[in-house]
Amino acid sequence: DARVTQTPRDKVTEMGQEVTMRCQPILGHNTVFWYRQTMMQGLELLAYFRNRAPLDDSGMPKDRFSAEMPDATLATLKIQPSEPRDSAVYFCASALDGSSGNTIYFGEGSWLTVV
């Protein structure tokens, strides 16, 4: 049963620390998304890649967030330095050739708390 794998599942960290979240997309999927979910804002797109190339990262605070795809099987989202307002659930999702809803699959999320 193919699935998107995210680590860590839960992370509690102190303000100012670096946080790295990792995602393994479904094998063969060429589009990878990073979404952030909070009670106030809901699900927001942070960045996405197609064939490992970044297509849009306008939803991401550039000064502290960075997203990369070192290879086709790994996407990373890094926050440095982390702040309490970064506390949220970070979802990675992958899709095959595009973004239509019937082919996008979410990972279980990384639950981040910054204290």
Add this chain to the structure above:
Amino acid sequence: RKEVEQDPGPFNVPEGATVAFNCTYSNSASQSFFWYRQDCRKEPKLLMSVYSSGNEDGRFTAQLNRASQYISLLIRDSKLSDSATYLCVVSSGNTPLVFGKGTRLSVIA
């Protein structure tokens, strides 16, 4: 104004009730429409796509009104297992999905 607006609820309904959720979207170029379901501490999962002619999947019926930029989801004969958050989702062609904040449903025995 958010691109996709939903009533956050919560909707508390008894088992067996019929409940309807509404959603409006602001981008008239939107081409694809969906309802996702999200359980507590879980990831969103596709419930159903929404087609212009309306579509049904068992107890679930989705409708789209392009002129009013309005999408609805009707759940008949509610089950306890239907308790979740329902997310309205739109996409403009080959662009990432835009999610509403979701409507929370609690079905009570």
